[in-house]
Amino acid sequence: MLRIEVLTIFPGLFDAFLRESMVGIAIRRGVVEIAVHDLRQWTEDRHRSVDDAPYGGGPGMVMKPGPLVAAIDSLAGPKGVERTARVVLLSPQGRRLDQPRLAGLLEREPLVLVCGRYEGVDQRVIDLAVDEEISVGDYVLSGGEVPAMVLIEGMVRLVPGVLGNPESVGTESFRRGLLEGPHYTRPPQFGGLSVPKVLCSGDHAAVDRWRAQQALEFTRRRRPDLLESKSHEDES
Ligand SMILES: C[S@@+](CC[C@H](N)C(=O)[O-])C[C@H]1O[C@@H](n2cnc3c(N)ncnc32)[C@H](O)[C@@H]1O
Incomplete structure (x- = not known):
């Protein structure tokens, strides 16, 4: 059973993706389990804010460390021996995804996929709570949700029993x-x-x-x- 948790500020983006096509079939067959979590659940202020202005000035906003680290700790446990899942941040600064890396990730499930937004996440989130950063290519998207879907779809089709004709994978x-x-x-x-x-x-x-x-x-x-x-x- 492939188990993936997704952390995002736009959970609705995953609705159709998890319902339709091969990913939807795999979930209904019970060989894949995917839970999508709204990061704002881990905010503590009235406005449920997840971003703040960057130190040093400059354009855009940065994702605050508090809600992200609290969310990751609650989904995967603290970094170290007590960790129960591999935490992957989708990031243009990560290692570029390819087929062997996709297969490698499947071996390291359960996974928590963290979707960045704005200018990215506070570096201390990466230092304290992320195990690996993955990029889906040398270009910049507005958020980590589509990259997370790329990872999910790529991994799901490698799970035994998902593809109608397993020979086609070879x-x-x-x-x-x-x-x-x-x-x-x-x-x-x-x-x-x-x-x-x-x-x-x-x-x-x-x-x-x-x-x-x-x-x-x-x-x-x-x-x-x-x-x-x-x-x-x-x-x-
Ligand atoms: C607008 S981007 C931030 C780009 C960042 N300021 C930079 O220049 O590298 C916002 C979020 O989208 C996601 N993202 C954008 N491009 C990506 C890519 N090529 N691979 C994986 N994630 C990506 C990441 O989660 C990132 O934190």
Whole structure:
């Protein structure tokens, strides 16, 4: 059972995401459990404020440490031996997410995903309460909610029993350091283009060989960097 807690000031953003599609199915099947918590529950002032002006001046607001550390402590326990879940802050300054890191996170569940907003969180939250910072790419979004959804969707499809056809995971892009090759479905002719003959031949071995060769070709043309890191891995 994959167990994830999400900490956010916009819990409503997760409503449809957790209900629909593969994540919704996985939750209904009982193989994944996801709880979304409103950070404002851990505020103590009348305005339920979670942000304040930055020390040193400058634009924007910063997420205050008090509510965040209280929330994290209550969901994951204090940092150290008593911690019951791995606490991940979504942050552009974190390590960039890729398929191996996604699989690694799955092994470290239960997780608490902390969604930042504004200019980010007070550094003392990271120092005192966060185990790991993860970025979903080299660009800046307005909040950690969409990055948290990226993590959740990526992990959920790796949970055994979630995908209808588990075999499809093995040949997916990035699983063997390659991109997956092209797909075709009916009709056999479309827009003047035909489906490659081998795919209609019924010769499964030939189809497998063609797919392997296409995967290599796609990767060579589009992401040669993947082949370089693969050859380093194969050497070591
Ligand atoms: C507007 S961003 C803060 C950007 C920050 N001032 C900076 O320049 O690095 C607000 C929040 O969105 C989330 N966020 C934005 N871009 C992200 C990314 N690429 N990966 C993960 N989280 C991101 C983080 O939780 C961040 O605290």
